[in-house]
Amino acid sequence: MRLSTRALRAHGGVTVETLRWEDGTLYILDQTVLPRKVNYLAVKDYREVIQAIRRLAVRGAPAIGVAAAYAMVLAALEFAREGAGNFLARLEAAAGEIGKARPTAVNLDWAIQRQLAVARQKGAGAPQEIVERLLSEAAAIFTADKDGNKAIGVHGAALLSRGAAVLTHCNAGGLATSGYGTALGVIRAAYAAGKIKMVYAGETRPLLQGARLTAFELQQDGIPVTLITDSMAGYLMAQKGLDAVIVGADRIAANGDVANKIGTYSLAVLAKYHGVPFYVAAPFSTVDPAMPQGAGIPIEERGADEVTHFAGEPVAAPGTAVWNPAFDLTPGELVTAIITERGVIHPPYKFGG
Numbered sequence: 001m002r003l004s005t006r007a008l009r010a011h012g013g014v015t016v017e018t019l020r021w022e023d024g025t026l027y028i029l030d031q032t033v034l035p036r037k038v039n040y041l042a043v044k045d046y047r048e049v050i051q052a053i054r055r056l057a058v059r060g061a062p063a064i065g066v067a068a069a070y071a072m073v074l075a076a077l078e079f080a081r082e083g084a085g086n087f088l089a090r091l092e093a094a095a096g097e098i099g100k101a102r103p104t105a106v107n108l109d110w111a112i113q114r115q116l117a118v119a120r121q122k123g124a125g126a127p128q129e130i131v132e133r134l135l136s137e138a139a140a141i142f143t144a145d146k147d148g149n150k151a152i153g154v155h156g157a158a159l160l161s162r163g164a165a166v167l168t169h170c171n172a173g174g175l176a177t178s179g180y181g182t183a184l185g186v187i188r189a190a191y192a193a194g195k196i197k198m199v200y201a202g203e204t205r206p207l208l209q210g211a212r213l214t215a216f217e218l219q220q221d222g223i224p225v226t227l228i229t230d231s232m233a234g235y236l237m238a239q240k241g242l243d244a245v246i247v248g249a250d251r252i253a254a255n256g257d258v259a260n261k262i263g264t265y266s267l268a269v270l271a272k273y274h275g276v277p278f279y280v281a282a283p284f285s286t287v288d289p290a291m292p293q294g295a296g297i298p299i300e301e302r303g304a305d306e307v308t309h310f311a312g313e314p315v316a317a318p319g320t321a322v323w324n325p326a327f328d329l330t331p332g333e334l335v336t337a338i339i340t341e342r343g344v345i346h347p348p349y350k351f352g353g
């Protein structure tokens, strides 16, 4: 961990930026190498944004949405530069490609649809003008996400009492958003209000977002964090007593079913058994009112090597069969409340209908 400490010091305890747009380039923090290295990818081609989303260099539902919005800007810049005609048709085709980068987080399609609506607006003007409009829409999506996270933080912190011990899973922090975070936004706001005694971070196998990203983020902010392996959660609840589980979401169905990082469902079941409130913190861009229930949400399945290998080293016999769903579904009935930028929503959940 010597390198990680260096990375932390280099950033003086200030949370690193997930994404930054500067002079026609999207700078993406490469989260695959955190916390060992703080490295930015300078991206000028929308196809590279797709690759970055696929390999989780940028990840977390809201951050994926923002990256997709800027991918649309990069595509529009390219097609405007080439000026061969069919600008809108080419942009729509690019939108289709970007939309396939990952299937579960609805924020991806939500951001693309917002950009398509801008491009299709009556009187949108010449391609160069559309590029400018797409750029300001992407900036608006970025800023609204960050502001929304702060509001989520305020609403969520009010649910916690002083001296709270909370468990979070995966990374729903500044790194998964434009900044501040959803689940970690609640934790940040609660910590600022003097309410947090300890945050337990589940390591989140197989890709270790909890160990690599959440523990890193909380350390940077000086928030007390204890890392556990995923299999320790039940014993943690039984032995230490926990005041809340707080997680993010990749998609919330109209009935409140939640798709989130694999392992979330197990935590919700454990929380129910132990009488621990189970909160989901997410912006409205994560709600899919057109999806009646969780069963319809596409769950991404990723490569076997993520499970058969650990830190690049094989840990299973060659040829071992693997099932590797990246997300799971938590029934809305296990969710105590959903914390959004508009306020806290209690069951029965009914979005959009």
Ligand code: MRU
Pocket (backbone or CB within 6 Å): 056, 059, 060, 061, 062, 105, 169, 170, 171, 172, 173, 176, 177, 181, 182, 183, 209, 247, 248, 249, 250, 260, 261, 262, 326
């Ligand atoms: O595969 P990942 O790292 O993109 O999964 C991320 C999560 O599951 C997060 O909890 C979710 O996207 C919410 S982020 C605010």
